[in-house]
Amino acid sequence: MIYFDNSATTRPLPSVLDTYRTVAEDFFGNPSSLHNLGDRARAVVEQSRGQIAQLIRAKQNEIYFTSCGTEGDNWIIKGTAMAKRKFGKHLITTTIEHPAVRNTMKQLEELGFDVTYIPVDERGFVNPADVKAALRDDTILVSVMAVNNEVGSIQPIAEIGDILEDYPTVHFHVDAVQAAGKGVLDMLRHPRVDFLTFSGHKFHAPRGTGFIYAKEGRVIAPLLAGGGQEKDWRSGTENTPGIAAMAKALRLTFDDEAAKVARQQAIREEIVQHVQQFDHVHMFSGLGKDFAPHILTMSIGGVRGETIVHAFENEGVYMSTTSACSSRSGDESSTLKAMNVDSKLAESAFRISLDEDNTMEEAKQFEKAFDKVFAGFNRMRK
Ligand SMILES: Cc1ncc(COP(=O)(O)O)c(C=O)c1O
Incomplete structure (x- = not known):
């Protein structure tokens, strides 16, 4: 089996699961x-918090544990809206955010908040000048993702951060769910970034884990009220084994990060070189440094993405249409739509998403599978 669906979720590492089990058995008390x-x-819990803080170059008191990326995004956005609604009701985001951000914004609109959606260019990039132009006196939050989950474009977070230096009261949130271990930590740690969302299952931790970074001094309202865990910011008994396992997974993810990124880039390049020899192959992701190393979205002329996903599955290669969430719902890819891709072409998109454990050998096997799948579709076309 070749697992090329790492943006949907990663395989938990055996050593991380060992940590989970040990902590679940030996540290089962309620913190x-x-x-x-x-x-x-x-x-x-506190040791894990300290380790995660150190890994992302934050302070220990700036890390809060959650259950997933969706929770982190909801919490930061709704928590800002609740905490700052007296000062303004305007939020800014982009047209290519994950539904965890997009649908949270929609909920806030129903409650009377005003949301500006910044468009992207045909390659999937936000223009920082558009963010600047959208800022108003009543703006309370700017939320822009770090790495787009559908095409891999790395958004200009540092440039937007520079602009926000002149707007010190506006919260700046970055959804970094697709960014862990992808060589973009310096960008994420721009001094003006106030909040970051991470999800454990995207970097080989068990499902049901996540954390946010909240800069010291920035305040959001709790999403989960209750017994007062996490300094009264996020109630609920801590997932001690999940937290310890996630800290370990993050440490392993950041080990030798540059070499892992280079390996993923090389695999991606190898695949692109191969598939570009064929007619009717269209690339949505770029290969430059402004694209994350692990995401490669393309189409084979006119064949629906889901048909391609199943054809590759028959060859033992696992991948997605543009995102795991939109795959099942059959929804059109929102990022490709925002990039102005023709809807027929967008329907034929499929996404390969790599990780540190993928190899060049797998890329070669994928190419053989690609040749076979392509030949099959070509026969159908004739
Ligand atoms: C960019 C982005 N944000 C948020 C999420 C949601 O994360 P989770 O699946 O942990 O809820 C995802 C998941 O794919 C994502 O890619």
């Missing part, structure tokens, strides 16, 4: 309990 089993579990 809020007063006895020493509680103390031991709390120590694991």
